[in-house]
Amino acid sequence: MDIVIANELVKTFRQVTAVDHISLRVSQQECFGLLGPNGAGKTTTVKMIYCFLEPTSGELIVFGEDALKDPRRIKEGIGVCPQENNLDPDLTVIDNLRVFARYFDITGSKALARCEELLHFVGLYGKRKSAIDELSGGMKRRLIIARSLVNKPRLLILDEPTTGLDPQARHQIWESIISLKKSGTTVLLTTHYMDEAAHLCDRLVIMDKGKIMVSGSPKELIRHHAGSHVIEISLAGEVIESYLKQKGFTFEKTASHIFVYTQKGPEVFSDITHKFGDGGCSLRMANLEDVFLKLTGRELRE
Amino acid sequence: MMNISLRSMRVWQRNFDVYLVTWKVNFIPPLLEPLLYLFAFGIGLGQLVKDVPYEGVQISYLRFIAPGLIATAVMNHGFFETTYASFVRMYFQKTYDAMLSTPLTIEDVVLAEIVWGATKALFAGCIMFVVTLLFGLLSMPAALWIIPITFLSGLTFSAMGMCFTAFVKNIEMFNFPVFLFITPMFLFSGVFFPLSSLPSWAQAVAWCLPLTFLVSCLRSLALGSFNIAVIWQILVLAVLGFVCALVSLIAMKKRLLK
Numbered sequence: 001m002d003i004v005i006a007n008e009l010v011k012t013f014r015q016v017t018a019v020d021h022i023s024l025r026v027s028q029q030e031c032f033g034l035l036g037p038n039g040a041g042k043t044t045t046v047k048m049i050y051c052f053l054e055p056t057s058g059e060l061i062v063f064g065e066d067a068l069k070d071p072r073r074i075k076e077g078i079g080v081c082p083q084e085n086n087l088d089p090d091l092t093v094i095d096n097l098r099v100f101a102r103y104f105d106i107t108g109s110k111a112l113a114r115c116e117e118l119l120h121f122v123g124l125y126g127k128r129k130s131a132i133d134e135l136s137g138g139m140k141r142r143l144i145i146a147r148s149l150v151n152k153p154r155l156l157i158l159d160e161p162t163t164g165l166d167p168q169a170r171h172q173i174w175e176s177i178i179s180l181k182k183s184g185t186t187v188l189l190t191t192h193y194m195d196e197a198a199h200l201c202d203r204l205v206i207m208d209k210g211k212i213m214v215s216g217s218p219k220e221l222i223r224h225h226a227g228s229h230v231i232e233i234s235l236a237g238e239v240i241e242s243y244l245k246q247k248g249f250t251f252e253k254t255a256s257h258i259f260v261y262t263q264k265g266p267e268v269f270s271d272i273t274h275k276f277g278d279g280g281c282s283l284r285m286a287n288l289e290d291v292f293l294k295l296t297g298r299e300l301r302e
Numbered sequence: 303m304m305n306i307s308l309r310s311m312r313v314w315q316r317n318f319d320v321y322l323v324t325w326k327v328n329f330i331p332p333l334l335e336p337l338l339y340l341f342a343f344g345i346g347l348g349q350l351v352k353d354v355p356y357e358g359v360q361i362s363y364l365r366f367i368a369p370g371l372i373a374t375a376v377m378n379h380g381f382f383e384t385t386y387a388s389f390v391r392m393y394f395q396k397t398y399d400a401m402l403s404t405p406l407t408i409e410d411v412v413l414a415e416i417v418w419g420a421t422k423a424l425f426a427g428c429i430m431f432v433v434t435l436l437f438g439l440l441s442m443p444a445a446l447w448i449i450p451i452t453f454l455s456g457l458t459f460s461a462m463g464m465c466f467t468a469f470v471k472n473i474e475m476f477n478f479p480v481f482l483f484i485t486p487m488f489l490f491s492g493v494f495f496p497l498s499s500l501p502s503w504a505q506a507v508a509w510c511l512p513l514t515f516l517v518s519c520l521r522s523l524a525l526g527s528f529n530i531a532v533i534w535q536i537l538v539l540a541v542l543g544f545v546c547a548l549v550s551l552i553a554m555k556k557r558l559l560k
Binding site (some may be wrong): 030050052053054072073076077078080082084085086088090091095099100102103104105151263267 | 305307309311315316319322323395397399400401402403404405406407458514559
């Protein structure tokens with residue numbers, strides 16, 4: 001069964017079209033990724049899915065129900081970890097969870113048991129009486145994830161869950177997401193970290209300027225759009241460029257680098273290094289970041 | 303159109319929980335405030351102003367201002383809660399955004415904030431009530447009506463505050479309604495002197511201010527007369543509160559959901 005079905009979804013803010021006719025399906029128990037540069041429309045898309053924003057046009061069905069008809073009921077089954085920290089600074093760590101559970105009408109000893117269980121899950125039980133200000137960035141993020149789970153959501157929406165965190169904290173959060181997925185939660189994740197998406201997502205879409213550019217599994221996308229290998233040449237020059245052109249290789253050029261995308265990495269690599277020497281040349285596996293940059297371009301956003 | 307449910311009270315509970323954590327801080331200013339006013343105006347100014355003519359009778363100055371001070375406390379606590387305090391929750395703490403990712407609707411949140419503002423107005427009004435009662439300035443039992451009215455008019459003032467919150471760009475902009483609206487009401491709604499001492503045009507202006515209705519209504523009750531004027535003054539406040547609540551609900555929905 002599909003947890004989320006979006007057909008030709010559009011969201012316009014005054015003159016600006018943030019989401020421009022996108023269609024996607026999120027199946028039960030999968031981890032679905034929304035990738036894209038800043039301003040691509042990822043957050044607007046998830047905000048429509050958790051019924052915070054009303055779509056301008058198009059069809060949006062969550063848990064088999066029209067998102068415009070009964071947002072309250074849909075929201076009962078969704079957990080949201082927003083991009084911006086919005087923990088309640090007036091309350092302690094555990095009260096943040098208890099008060100939030102109460103918004104879902106979960107109260108009393110049942111709520112307390114759930115909150116304590118979640119604090120153990122994210123490793124913050126020892127901090128349960130602390131004020132929010134005393135927590136580090138990673139702890140706040142973990143607490144938000146715990147908070148998004150108080151209602152035992154069928155769909156967990158994570159909007160850039162690890163932005164700004166150190167590698168330790170990121171890996172800890174990834175572990176939590178993987179264990180949630182194993183226990184049957186459907187996860188919808190937005191990120192602009194490609195390694196995160198490759199690590200966690202079963203399927204993903206890459207968005208840019210409000211539109212979906214490609215969709216598929218990370219492996220499919222890499223194979224299809226970047227090949228198996230990338231050769232990075234740091235001595236970009238006209239001689240090399242014309243040679244690559246003449247050979248008919250697929251490549252991309254930046255101010256100081258050339259990136260060659262190929263299915264036959266070792267062969268092409270030895271061809272090039274044989275000709276130009278191997279200083280400043282390196283061969284590596286193609287990754288999602290190559291796909292992303294190839295599709296969305298290298299120029300800065302915003 | 304208006305998607306309001308009883309779940310709204312979960313937001314009220316959140317505010318009450320926070321209030322209880324810092325109850326000492328929340329309790330002391332409203333308790334000291336009336337004492338300061340009574341001391342300054344009653345003992346200080348009261349030495350100069352002996353009796354005040356009010357509806358044909360002479361009453362002591364303290365008896366005259368006591369209901370006005372209750373009304374002022376209600377206005378301040380209701381209005382300031384849904385302006386500065388609500389704005390901090392909405393804009394800086396993003397508390398509303400967090401609430402809106404739960405089954406709560408924006409209407410639930412805004413309504414609960416208004417009711418919470420009225421609750422704080424009720425608390426402040428009650429403290430003021432007890433202090434003035436202990437000073438022997440209220441006629442019981444008619445004065446007991448003051449208590450439910452502090453809540454009702456608290457709704458009016460906090461709904462008005464919420465209207466401003468729905469429109470201001472930043473927190474400094476609240477200086478305008480405070481300077482242009484709250485301060486003139488405090489001075490010209492008949493708290494400190496009978497409106498009859500103003501020229502008739504100024505009296506007409508005064509009767510456009512919501513606080514005038516509350517002061518007049520509470521004064522009648524404090525002096526033990528529950529008359530027909532009290533009823534229509536309450537009605538005016540109720541209608542005004544209803545309209546402001548409606549406007550703020552619509553405007554807040556626009557503001558938060560763009």
